[in-house]
Amino acid sequence: MSAAVSPLAPKSYPEMPAVRGVRMATAAAGIKYKNRTDVLLMVFDEPASVAGVFTKSKCPSAPVDFCRANLAQGVARAVVVNSGNANAFTGVKGRAATELTGKSAAEAVGCAANEVFLASTGVIGEPLDATKFAGVLGQMNTDAKGDFWQEAAKAIMTTDTYPKVATRTAEIGGVTVTINGIAKGAGMIAPDMATMLSFVVTDADIAPTALQALLAAGVGPTFNSVTVDSDTSTSDTLMLFATGAARADGQVRIETAEDSRLGSFREALNDVLKDLALQVVRDGEGARKMVEITVTGAENDAAAKKIALSIANSPLVKTAVAGEDANWGRVVMAVGKSGEMADRDRLAIWFGHVRVAVNGERDADYSEAEATAVMKNQDIPVKVDIGLGNGTATVWTCDLTKEYVEINGDYRS
Amino acid sequence: MSAAVSPLAPKSYPEMPAVRGVRMATAAAGIKYKNRTDVLLMVFDEPASVAGVFTKSKCPSAPVDFCRANLAQGVARAVVVNSGNANAFTGVKGRAATELTGKSAAEAVGCAANEVFLASTGVIGEPLDATKFAGVLGQMNTDAKGDFWQEAAKAIMTTDTYPKVATRTAEIGGVTVTINGIAKGAGMIAPDMATMLSFVVTDADIAPTALQALLAAGVGPTFNSVTVDSDTSTSDTLMLFATGAARADGQVRIETAEDSRLGSFREALNDVLKDLALQVVRDGEGARKMVEITVTGAENDAAAKKIALSIANSPLVKTAVAGEDANWGRVVMAVGKSGEMADRDRLAIWFGHVRVAVNGERDADYSEAEATAVMKNQDIPVKVDIGLGNGTATVWTCDLTKEYVEINGDYRS
Numbered sequence: 071m072s073a074a075v076s077p078l079a080p081k082s083y084p085e086m087p088a089v090r091g092v093r094m095a096t097a098a099a100g101i102k103y104k105n106r107t108d109v110l111l112m113v114f115d116e117p118a119s120v121a122g123v124f125t126k127s128k129c130p131s132a133p134v135d136f137c138r139a140n141l142a143q144g145v146a147r148a149v150v151v152n153s154g155n156a157n158a159f160t161g162v163k164g165r166a167a168t169e170l171t172g173k174s175a176a177e178a179v180g181c182a183a184n185e186v187f188l189a190s191t192g193v194i195g196e197p198l199d200a201t202k203f204a205g206v207l208g209q210m211n212t213d214a215k216g217d218f219w220q221e222a223a224k225a226i227m228t229t230d231t232y233p234k235v236a237t238r239t240a241e242i243g244g245v246t247v248t249i250n251g252i253a254k255g256a257g258m259i260a261p262d263m264a265t266m267l268s269f270v271v272t273d274a275d276i277a278p279t280a281l282q283a284l285l286a287a288g289v290g291p292t293f294n295s296v297t298v299d300s301d302t303s304t305s306d307t308l309m310l311f312a313t314g315a316a317r318a319d320g321q322v323r324i325e326t327a328e329d330s331r332l333g334s335f336r337e338a339l340n341d342v343l344k345d346l347a348l349q350v351v352r353d354g355e356g357a358r359k360m361v362e363i364t365v366t367g368a369e370n371d372a373a374a375k376k377i378a379l380s381i382a383n384s385p386l387v388k389t390a391v392a393g394e395d396a397n398w399g400r401v402v403m404a405v406g407k408s409g410e411m412a413d414r415d416r417l418a419i420w421f422g423h424v425r426v427a428v429n430g431e432r433d434a435d436y437s438e439a440e441a442t443a444v445m446k447n448q449d450i451p452v453k454v455d456i457g458l459g460n461g462t463a464t465v466w467t468c469d470l471t472k473e474y475v476e477i478n479g480d481y482r483s
Numbered sequence: 484m485s486a487a488v489s490p491l492a493p494k495s496y497p498e499m500p501a502v503r504g505v506r507m508a509t510a511a512a513g514i515k516y517k518n519r520t521d522v523l524l525m526v527f528d529e530p531a532s533v534a535g536v537f538t539k540s541k542c543p544s545a546p547v548d549f550c551r552a553n554l555a556q557g558v559a560r561a562v563v564v565n566s567g568n569a570n571a572f573t574g575v576k577g578r579a580a581t582e583l584t585g586k587s588a589a590e591a592v593g594c595a596a597n598e599v600f601l602a603s604t605g606v607i608g609e610p611l612d613a614t615k616f617a618g619v620l621g622q623m624n625t626d627a628k629g630d631f632w633q634e635a636a637k638a639i640m641t642t643d644t645y646p647k648v649a650t651r652t653a654e655i656g657g658v659t660v661t662i663n664g665i666a667k668g669a670g671m672i673a674p675d676m677a678t679m680l681s682f683v684v685t686d687a688d689i690a691p692t693a694l695q696a697l698l699a700a701g702v703g704p705t706f707n708s709v710t711v712d713s714d715t716s717t718s719d720t721l722m723l724f725a726t727g728a729a730r731a732d733g734q735v736r737i738e739t740a741e742d743s744r745l746g747s748f749r750e751a752l753n754d755v756l757k758d759l760a761l762q763v764v765r766d767g768e769g770a771r772k773m774v775e776i777t778v779t780g781a782e783n784d785a786a787a788k789k790i791a792l793s794i795a796n797s798p799l800v801k802t803a804v805a806g807e808d809a810n811w812g813r814v815v816m817a818v819g820k821s822g823e824m825a826d827r828d829r830l831a832i833w834f835g836h837v838r839v840a841v842n843g844e845r846d847a848d849y850s851e852a853e854a855t856a857v858m859k860n861q862d863i864p865v866k867v868d869i870g871l872g873n874g875t876a877t878v879w880t881c882d883l884t885k886e887y888v889e890i891n892g893d894y895r896s
Contacts, residue, residue, distance in 0.1 A: 194812025393892025399607025406540030431574030479806025
């Protein structure tokens with residue numbers, strides 16, 4: 071963990087209300103870190119609907135395999151998350167560790183092992199000693215309480231410099247429901263699903279298939295539109311749980327994602343996902359600047375996103391931002407290398423409100439001083455119009471600084 | 484330009500013999516740099532066969548467009564290269580600059596404008612004042628001489644810390660021919676065709692179509708297998724010229740690339756290309772370590788290359804190398820994110836001679852001290868066996884250091 075909090079951290083944290091139907095506890099099991107919590111237990115006293123999206127890595131971690139298998143059931147009673155060790159590329163031992171943890175959690179909360187979900191984050195390739203926290207889950211279940219979101223977010227941090235929480239409310243058929251989420255992630259962050267763990271819980275009553283459809287749709291313009299370093303973790307996990315406790319207020323269960331009563335909920339959910347995803351970028355390892363890249367006029371939306379990510383992942387663009395240099399030539403380079411249709415002579419580029427290039431050359435009215443002033447801000451909007459079609463996309467990234475190199479050149483020591 | 488020469492620079496430079504049929508001169512036109520040469524003129528007194536491969540950027544520079552158009556002719560009489568300004572994304576002015584330069588060079592050497600080839604490297608998006616060097620080409624033609632390869636390599640440098648030259652000899656039907664090459668490039672280096680200019684000249688007599696086939700085949704395992712930062716320039720240009728002067732020794736013109744007399748030449752050409760390509764990596768911006776990544780056992784060669792490039796371009800792998808950290812977990816991550824077929828439980832990974840992982844977990848016999856000793860070297864071989872098929876590939880890259888960030892956060896100032 072870095073000592074100092076990212077300069078891009080939110081200036082204030084929201085009060086996180088309890089969400090009916092979920093209790094949480096943390097413990098310091100000493101998996102890697104000293105003097106801090108590193109295990110989180112979430113308990114659903116009544117079976118909750120569950121949805122999840124995971125890394126697209128061809129070499130996923132053991133916990134990702136475990137969750138994918140259990141997701142078919144659609145029901146969750148417990149979640150165990152640890153930081154410090156990713157339990158990835160740990161072979162047979164890794165599977166044994168997930169089995170042991172699943173079994174221990176099931177015993178602790180009194181459920182079936184396939185109603186347990188797991189996530190691990192930290193170093194890859196080191197065996198995870200699951201006995202370290204398996205023994206404490208019973209006590210954690212006893213201690214678990216609803217008003218514990220900030221502590222939960224802290225327990226899952228690795229190189230994060232601040233805990234990431236978000237909350238919104240929505241209405242379903244006149245009944246108010248709450249959506250709370252936590253996330254961790256600071257490096258190895260790239261679509262799809264960064265080195266990123268996130269757990270979102272609502273008290274709404276929504277069937278698992280509907281929940282999965284809502285999550286799958288919500289992740290595209292949020293978690294799958296952020297990148298810190300283009301590296302994709304073996305452990306990326308985003309899970310959404312619906313406890314159904316709002317039934318007590320008369321909320322009628324939602325069975326499909328097409329249900330018209332979901333309008334407010336969908337919006338609030340996507341807000342939570344975007345809020346958390348952007349907090350991850352704002353905590354990008356070594357980040358000093360947040361960059362919002364909007365591409366318009368591409369052949370289609372998919373092309374726009376590919377171009378936007380090509381810009382966002384370019385080391386030369388990211389170092390220019392770090393150097394407060396309005397180097398739009400590198401933006402052109404990144405558009406060109408994306409492989410998507412582009413016509414040099416139709417491109418236009420803006421840094422903030424300053425149009426620096428138009429029709430394939432430098433804007434005649436462009437003031438270097440004005441552009442440089444934009445680059446001195448913490449938040450830098452970059453817009454690129456391709457001039458060919460109606461495709462649009464927005465992605466978020468951070469700058470590439472010496473501190474990123476420092477953090478990652480010295481991670482295991 | 485960085486002040487210090489890369490620690491990975493070759494310990495000695497070869498004596499570069501003259502190649503019959505080509506003369507060169509340089510000039511200091513003050514395009515961007517002060518007190519150094521920045522224009523190179525190559526003259527072929529007799530028409531030379533010409534072949535070329537260029538950036539795959541969708542936004543190529545004006546000189547790339549110019550060369551592509553002239554390549555159809557297959558004949559070269561002059562090459563003009565400048566550093567300091569890439570003449571890329573310069574719109575109508577960019578095209579005007581190439582027209583003026585082509586015309587001026589044609590007048591200077593007495594040829595048609597479509598027998599002239601151009602390349603520019605440096606800042607993107609700034610208009611290039613071609614009048615600065617158009618006027619000096621006549622005198623350069625008068626001064627041009629054959630024994631001038633080191634000077635030629637120096638004139639085309641940008642952030643390079645040393646000039647890149649290579650030479651080999653070959654035999655074609657009993658006649659000895661020479662192949663000389665120069666290159667520049669240090670950042671914005673990625674397949675296909677890095678921010679990289681390279682000009683290779685032989686005195687062999689080879690028809691343009693055969694020359695193009697030889698170059699296209701040779702570039703795959705050489706220039707298209709190196710990466711510094713995954714960024715692809717708008718200006719990448721690799722050209723191969725055959726002056727045909729070896730006719731004087733009785734060399735019979737080669738008409739097709741399948742000609743069996745080309746064995747020795749093909750090998751020597753590929754050696755020159757590899758030599759130059761690796762010199763580009765060794766001069767990677769801020770580089771302190773050279774990494775050779777070999778992937779075996781992939782589904783096929785294309786899959787192996789995609790996996791190898793995923794490893795080579797991973798910021799987390801590259802920062803680990805910078806930190807002398809044998810962090811093979813990040814190699815697994817990069818294999819997983821490549822999208823190519825992989826089975827976690829079949830992977831094996833070596834740093835140098837040290838096998839650190841096998842069958843999906845840490846090698847039981849692996850010594851961290853031994854692996855760390857490998858990481859302390861300047862040249863670090865990394866091998867990954869996917870365990871699925873017979874596909875292999877080797878690519879080369881360098882580490883990602885704070886100096887890379889420094890150089891590129893401050894390039895335009």
